[in-house]
Structures are given as C-alpha cells and as structure tokens.
Amino acid sequence: MHSIFVRNGQETPEPVKAQVTGCIPSWLQGTLLRNGPGLFSVGDTEYNHWFDGMSLIHSFTFTNGEVTYRSKFLKSETYKRNMKADRIVVTEFGTMSYPDPCKNIFSRVFTHLCNIIPDFTDNNLISIIRYGRDYYASSEINYINQVDPATLETVGRVNYRNHIALNLATAHPHYDKQGNTYNMGSAVIGLAPPKYMIFKVPADASDKDGKKPALRKVQQVCSIPFRSSLFPSYFHSFGMTKNYIVFVEQPFKLDIVRLATAYFRGINWGSCLRFDKNDMTWFHVINKTTGAAVSTRYYGDSLVVFHHINAYEEDNHLVFDLICYKDSGLYNMFYIDFMRQDENSLEQVQKNFPLPVSQRFVLPLNVDKKSPPGSNLVTLTDTTAEAVMQENGSVYCKPDILFEGLELPGINYDFNATKYRYFYGSKVEWSTFPNKIAKFDIATRTHVEWHQESCYPSEPVFVRSPEAVEEDDGVILSSVVSPEPSISPFMLVLNAKTLKEIGRATIPVNVHMDLHGLFIPATA
Incomplete structure (x- = not known):
C-alpha cells in the first residue's frame, strides 16, 4: 500500500490558498470540515491499526470561487498525554498500551485490575457532529471534543456520561428539518439494565455564552434492550424516517467479558468484536414520538453493516438502504502491517475480502397476523x-440488491428520511482505499463514475445549489490525494448530475486521507 496512507500527517495551522482550475461555483459558500486519522507514531512507538491514528482535522473554505485549506491535530487529552510522554500511552481500538515498561509486572497487573472496564480514549477521529450550534469531533466513545470550525482549535472535551447514561455513542447522527440532532448510543457496562438508546439534542440547545455544552438539554427518545447482555450488537449508524427510527441489530457483536479482561489478556479491543455467521440480523422499528417499538419481529440473514444510506416511509412500508458485507473481514484490512505489504501481495489477499453491497430492505408496517x-x-x-x-408471526426480510462495490455513501440531505432517487459513494475495487467516485440512480439501476489514475478520493459530499429544483442539482466535493509526486492534493468539485469535473483546487501542502465530515454553509 502506498506510504501516503500510513505516514504521519502534518498540520497546516494557518490558511493557505489553493490554486483553482476550472470553475468553483460562486454560490458555493461555506466550509467543509473533514476528520480522520493523521498521526500513526509517537516517539519510537507505532499504532497497529489505521483507525487508531490520532485525529487530524481539515477545513476547506469556499469563498467567491476561491478555496483555502488548513489543518490541525485535535488537541484531545489523548494527544496531550502521548505528546508529553513522547510515546503512545493511551489505548486505542487496535493498539493496547500498557503502563511505563519500567514498572514491574505486579504493578502493571494491579493497575489494570483496578480498572477492569477502561476509560476509553478521547481520540475522536471519525467525523464531525453538530449539536445545537456547536461542532464536535466524534468517534464511537463516551467523549467528544468541541472544535471551532473557523480556526480548528480544540475548545474542550465533553463526556456523554455527564448528561445521559451512555458508555458509547455513534459518530453518525441524523438532523431533522428543524435542526434537531438525533443520535444513538448504548449503555453497556455498569448501567442496568443494558440497552441501546436513541437520544435527541434540540436545535436551540447551545448556550448563548458558549460556556455550557449543548448536551445539557439532551432528551432520551427510546431504548431497546440487548438481546444478550454479554454480546451486544456493534453499530456504526442507524436509520431515521419521518416517524420512525430503524436499528439493525446485527450478529457482529462485542464480547463484554473479553473486553473487560483485554488488558489482563494482552489483547486489543478490536479482537473483542466477533461475527456470528449462524445468527440472524434483527430489524427494530421504533416510533420517534411515542418511543414504542413496532410489535412485529422483523429479521433477515446474517450480515455486517457500518453505514446506512437512507430510510423513508411509503404506502405503509418502511424502506431502508444499507451498505452490507457478508462478514466482518473489512476491519482486518486496515491493520497497518497488512497495509504495508507490497502491491502484488496486497491485491491477492484483498480479493478474499468481501465487497460492500448496497441493499434495500422493505418492512410492511401494518402486518396482518392472519396473512x-x-x-x-x-x-x-x-x-x-x-x-x-x-x-x-415474525417476518423474514430478503433484500433487493442495488449496487456492488460502493462505500462511504452520501445523499442530498434534503431528501434524508424521504423517498429519494440518487446516492453517491466511494467505489472500491480490490483496494483498501477507494479510487473512484460513483453516483447510483435507484430508478434506472444505472451508475456513472469519476476516476483519475493514481488518485484516491475521500467520501463524496453533496452540496445543493441555491436554486435547486431536482434532487441532484448541486455539486459533489471530495478531497483527493495521490502517491504520485507530480499530482498535488486537490479539492475536487463535480457536477452532481453528471459527475463531470467542473473545477479543482490544488493545495500546496500535504493533505492526509480522511474518513467523514460535514459541510457548514456560510449562513449557518
């Protein structure tokens, strides 16, 4: 794998102006915030997994046809502790960190037995979340770090547990038309009874003085009990329609006992996730207003899902689209030793990993038990x-296969929770990192692509044009990196209808591959 993906990124703390070729629409005004792992070694220590790297936040600001770029490492407590020690001292998902090696074995064991259930890292490297008017770097832990979207300065850390009884929460919330934020978390350990939980942060939750976190106004929408207290389902995202929440309880599970004893066993947290191919996938549908679950039990074959595409209601059916895998092998592709294999070896091994498949599930909402x-x-x-x-009386659900090979899906978010026609994504072709952008038309079951040799685009982000009439009136934004010295990193701007390039902004500094982000309009 090209070294650009596993080398340490660099900060660009002051804005630098990009060189624009083609045309950046003058109506495109705002900032695209992006987040992802950017620091993979500290001193003489290295992380084992790409998803462990410390968060590097990027901003691409669009003003009157021009683009400026800046980046800063998230100044989390994890970052500060690692930098002070000049070594990795905080455990991440795929990298277990132990106390100072100068301590004897008895001291090490005692330390970890006193902290059987670890306090997770606050290295929020996955995405950017808006709660009220505040923006947070986020991952799948109980901490989030507020950031200033203009300067990328880290404002301060917030603990979900100080406001709602959660151990974990997702980095993929939903926003309704009123500006409220919905998210999902779980009460795994130390909180009885264990459950999954949907919560809501109102649009007006932010403190006018900026001194109190928006989470202080958090509201619980509903909860779903674990099917197994010792093996809760892993979840990375969830679905939302106008009236319902959709939670996919998949047979990709967290082994709680293994997690609780991970330090003692000398294993990482990633190894505490297990896929049970013989188990079913359960689909939970919960009324957003009442918090009550639909009584029908819906289930399907075993699958692994990280990303929901969209969900909506139509003629007493609930329709939701997922990116599915047949097993949990994807996570293993991002171990850094694996990524450092030579291209030929990597390509052969990767062909054994499952490709993502876009699948549509349709659940009838009013089931006649006499059917x-x-x-x-x-x-x-x-x-x-x-x-x-x-x-x-249960209902077995078989999916409609939409498309194969697409990940990191995005839509025109104006159509979130409503019937839609198009979704965009990064196209995967036997590579750890996608090398194409694709647009899929659900109505015609056809797709178009953007591709440039030796270029790796990030997750495509749709931004609607101010005079939009049709669903795909707008542009697609994606930051692109390349291992070729002759190709500088650039922000790509595509016509969302055709995926034809209309402009690019070449950035005169190094840009690191990221994961997810959020576009903030200039008027926000």
Whole structure:
C-alpha cells in the first residue's frame, strides 16, 4: 500500500490558498470540515491499526470561487498525554498500551485490575457532529471534543456520561428539518439494565455564552434492550424516517467479558468484536414520538453493516438502504502491517475480502397476523425486496440488491428520511482505499463514475445549489490525494448530475486521507 496512507500527517495551522482550475461555483459558500486519522507514531512507538491514528482535522473554505485549506491535530487529552510522554500511552481500538515498561509486572497487573472496564480514549477521529450550534469531533466513545470550525482549535472535551447514561455513542447522527440532532448510543457496562438508546439534542440547545455544552438539554427518545447482555450488537449508524427510527441489530457483536479482561489478556479491543455467521440480523422499528417499538419481529440473514444510506416511509412500508458485507473481514484490512505489504501481495489477499453491497430492505408496517405463512407482504412495485410471513408471526426480510462495490455513501440531505432517487459513494475495487467516485440512480439501476489514475478520493459530499429544483442539482466535493509526486492534493468539485469535473483546487501542502465530515454553509 502506498506510504501516503500510513505516514504521519502534518498540520497546516494557518490558511493557505489553493490554486483553482476550472470553475468553483460562486454560490458555493461555506466550509467543509473533514476528520480522520493523521498521526500513526509517537516517539519510537507505532499504532497497529489505521483507525487508531490520532485525529487530524481539515477545513476547506469556499469563498467567491476561491478555496483555502488548513489543518490541525485535535488537541484531545489523548494527544496531550502521548505528546508529553513522547510515546503512545493511551489505548486505542487496535493498539493496547500498557503502563511505563519500567514498572514491574505486579504493578502493571494491579493497575489494570483496578480498572477492569477502561476509560476509553478521547481520540475522536471519525467525523464531525453538530449539536445545537456547536461542532464536535466524534468517534464511537463516551467523549467528544468541541472544535471551532473557523480556526480548528480544540475548545474542550465533553463526556456523554455527564448528561445521559451512555458508555458509547455513534459518530453518525441524523438532523431533522428543524435542526434537531438525533443520535444513538448504548449503555453497556455498569448501567442496568443494558440497552441501546436513541437520544435527541434540540436545535436551540447551545448556550448563548458558549460556556455550557449543548448536551445539557439532551432528551432520551427510546431504548431497546440487548438481546444478550454479554454480546451486544456493534453499530456504526442507524436509520431515521419521518416517524420512525430503524436499528439493525446485527450478529457482529462485542464480547463484554473479553473486553473487560483485554488488558489482563494482552489483547486489543478490536479482537473483542466477533461475527456470528449462524445468527440472524434483527430489524427494530421504533416510533420517534411515542418511543414504542413496532410489535412485529422483523429479521433477515446474517450480515455486517457500518453505514446506512437512507430510510423513508411509503404506502405503509418502511424502506431502508444499507451498505452490507457478508462478514466482518473489512476491519482486518486496515491493520497497518497488512497495509504495508507490497502491491502484488496486497491485491491477492484483498480479493478474499468481501465487497460492500448496497441493499434495500422493505418492512410492511401494518402486518396482518392472519396473512398466510410464506406470503410476501411487500406490495411496492419498484423493488424486489420481500418480507415473508412466518408461522410464528415474525417476518423474514430478503433484500433487493442495488449496487456492488460502493462505500462511504452520501445523499442530498434534503431528501434524508424521504423517498429519494440518487446516492453517491466511494467505489472500491480490490483496494483498501477507494479510487473512484460513483453516483447510483435507484430508478434506472444505472451508475456513472469519476476516476483519475493514481488518485484516491475521500467520501463524496453533496452540496445543493441555491436554486435547486431536482434532487441532484448541486455539486459533489471530495478531497483527493495521490502517491504520485507530480499530482498535488486537490479539492475536487463535480457536477452532481453528471459527475463531470467542473473545477479543482490544488493545495500546496500535504493533505492526509480522511474518513467523514460535514459541510457548514456560510449562513449557518
């Protein structure tokens, strides 16, 4: 794998002006914040996994057809502790850190037995979340770090547990038309009974003086009990429609006992996730207003899901689209030793890993318990998805296969929770990192692509044009890096209808590959 993906990134603390070729639309005004791992070694110590690298936050600011870039490391407590020690001293998901090696074995064991359930890192490297008018670097832990979107300075750390009884929370919330933020977390350990939880942060939650976190106004929407207290389902995102929350309880599970004894066993947290190919996937549908679950039990075959694409209601059906895998092998592709293999070896091994598949599930909302077993309850005509009545009253769901090879999906977010036609994503072709951008048309089942040799684009972000009439009126933004010295990093601007390039902004400093982000309009 090209070294650009695992080398340490660099800060660009002051804005630098990019060189624009083509045309950046004058209506495109705002800042695209991006987040991802950017520091993979400290002193003589190295992280084991790409998802462990310390957060490097990027901003691309669009003003009157011009683009400026800056980046800063998130100044989390994890970052500060590692820098002070000049070594990795805080455990991450794939890298276990032990106390000072000068301590004897008895001291080390005693330290960890006193802290069986570890306090997680606050290295928020996955995405950017808005709560009220505040912006936070986020990952899947109980901490988030507020950042200033203009300067990228780290404002301060917030602990979910000080405001709501959660151990973990996702980095992929939903925003409704009123500006409220919905997110999902879980009460895993030390909180009884264990449960998954949906919560809401109102649009007006921010403190006018900026001294109190928006989370102080957090509200619980509903909770879902674990099917197994010792093996809760892993989740990275969830679905939301106008009236419902969709939670996919997949057979990709966290082994709580293994997690609790990870230090003592000398294993990393990543190894505490297990995929049970013989288990079912359960689909929970919860009314957003009442917090009550739909009584019908929906289930499907085993799968692994990280990203939801969209969800909506139509003619008493709930439709939701997922990026699915047949097993949990994806995580192993990002171990840094694996990524450092030569290109030929890497390509051969990667062909054994499953490609992501975009799948559509359709759940009938008003199930007649008298329906004959074996009957398909889906009456929508534009999908082959099925919901088959079972003798015990449960419903077995078979997906409609939309597209293969697409990850990091995005849509015109104006169509979130409503019926939509298009989604965008990074196209994966036997590579750890995507090398194409694709747009998929659900109605015609066709797609178009953008590709440039030796270029690796980040997650595509849709920004609607101010005079938009159609769903795909707007642009796609993606930061692009290349291992070729002759190709400088650039911000790519595509016509969202055609995926034809309309402009690019070449950046005169190093830019690191990232994960997720958020576009903040200039008027926000």
